[in-house]
Amino acid sequence: MNVIDEIKANIDIVDLINSMGVGLRRSGRSFVGFCPFHPNSRTPAFHVYPDTQSFYCFGCHASGTAFDFVMRKQGLDFKGALELLAERAGIRLEPKNDAQRQEDARRARLLEINGVAARYFNYVLLNLSRGAAGREYVARRGINQEAIDAFQIGYSLDDWGHLFTYLHDKKGYSVEDIIAAGLAIPGERGPYDRFRNRLIFPIRNVRGEVIGFGGRALGDAQPKYLNTPETPLFKKSEVLYGLDLARDAIRTANRAIVVEGYVDVITAHQHGFRNVVAPLGTALSKAHINQLKRLTDAVYLALDADAAGQKATLRGLETIRTATEEEGEGRMVTTAQGIVRLENDVTIRIIRLPAGRDPDEVIAADPALWQQLVEQAAPVMDFYLEAYTAGLDMHDPAQQRLALERIIPLLSELDGAAQRVYVARVEQLTGMRSELIVDLLRARVQPARRNERARRTTPSPPPPPAPAPVAAAPLDERRRKTEAYLLALALRYPSVNVAIEKLLEEYNARRREAGELFGAGLEDLLEEPLHQAIWRAYLATPLELRPTDAESLQAWVETLGEPLTSEAKALIATLNRRPDDVRYRHEAEQCARILRKAQVMARIHRYNERLRELDNEEEIQRILHHIRELGAYAEQITQPRRSSTFPDLRDLLGQG
Ligand SMILES: [Zn+2]
Known part of the structure; x- marks a missing residue:
């Protein structure tokens, strides 16, 4: 059993989430509460499933395991989550040797010294008469008491050893540790304080621990801003x-x-x-x-x-x-x-x-x-264009060329459609003909650039172990929710239907062979029988009688008859949680991508299953060809990016 399995075996996700400030109550086989990842105190949309040890929010679609929850809630990376959960589960991450244990103890001491020093600086600022210079500065910058407290702002006296004496003589910390924390500098006549006559900003990590300090000079001292040097705690x-x-x-x-x-x-x-x-x-x-x-x-x-x-x-x-x-x-x-x-x-x-x-x-x-x-x-590209051409005279060929030399590398980073948009913009901006800009773009030697980048690249640590896949049942449920949300959008906003059809037609046209397997209508994305029935009823409604706003939609839903009316009402209710109407088409397209990609992946999966039973070489080659075609089709369906309403749409598809 590896560490992650061991942690999972020792931690119950319901206990964990409860203990991190999310109140949960049992509801059938799951537990529900208010989601910590999206603002909503009306509908408890956050579900925790003890069976699969996973969570899922029907409001913002956040989902995952105990690891995902801790990473997201605490803003930790995987390693940080691992450490936190291991500690909770009472598991030692790896048997530590003496050197590692000593290092841990040293880090803990340095953190402690930093904490003590932060309180000291803060006390000096607020209470000592010699802290007046700091108080004057804070007042001049309009920083109020609440902010001083929250950021624990402090002041270092104009003195060579006040802090050192306090830490060493009064608090008993060793010279070595005080220096290692970056608070004192070894000198010929003994250690002296690094920060003198500076306003002090304690620097904390995401867990709120003081890992270093920044000091702003209040006199003429250089540098104006002085930081703690690199220490075991401070990068x-x-x-x-x-x-x-x-x-x-x-x-x-x-x-x-x-x-x-x-x-x-x-x-x-x-x-x-x-x-x-x-x-x-x-x-x-x-x-x-x-x-x-x-x-x-x-x-x-x-x-x-x-x-x-x-x-x-x-x-x-x-x-x-x-x-x-x-x-x-x-x-x-x-x-x-x-x-x-x-x-x-x-x-x-x-x-x-x-x-x-x-x-x-x-x-x-x-x-x-x-x-x-x-x-x-x-947008960053607009900013670049402006910044790179500022102050240049585009009637001067030399300056025109200079602008292009700066811009072309950026343009080459853009994908096709974006590149065309910005080539046109650059043409306007520089007066250079677009054909010429495109030529320059083509002439750019790609491999050279890659080599250069490779040289700059430092090797990155191996990726953390992939989290366990979420169990199949919630995934199907999520797929159903995506379908329901898309349908709701389509009923509410008539232009959604057109947009989805256009999107799917594009996909099908680009990959004709695989495209023939999939329809381009919104109905082709719906697999839930009730959803299909509602959408058929919508399409059967004469144009002039179709709903055009929230009110007429309510009325139209009533004409459907049960069970469709109830189902449609529930669908529409999900729209009430949306913050605004601006992005509905974008959201609908994201849903469509997810559903279409899931369909393609399911088909690939079925072909793969088929492949196992076959021994006829020709048939195998034929199936492999289909799988490749389907793979290419899936490839063109761009990963939806995160949005504020649907932060985790991607997760609905899992690894696919
Ligand atoms: Zn949520």
């Missing part, structure tokens, strides 16, 4: 300041906003914008994005508007692009709306700040303006 490039406080808000808003500075984060939180975090440098790293990805599919960047800030923005974006590519599935794609997104589930948008103003200034002066800027954030 500067991986930390997002404020993430422990922003975690829930990011999940609820399905949007993370990344700013540059400590005070930006604090001011945002103080004004109720709690989904805001900051890296400790200016460039975003792969580790940052990986952490945010667990909480949201949309990352908004609000970096300072000055020239350096803009350069930093570009550097940050390049890091993101590289990061997702390294994971093997990253590719910039765009929709017809011109939204460039990173396919790896993260949408990147750029918040454009008024020239010369930092996020904290905007937020403090005009929270409504900030909200507006967030809503108007630009």
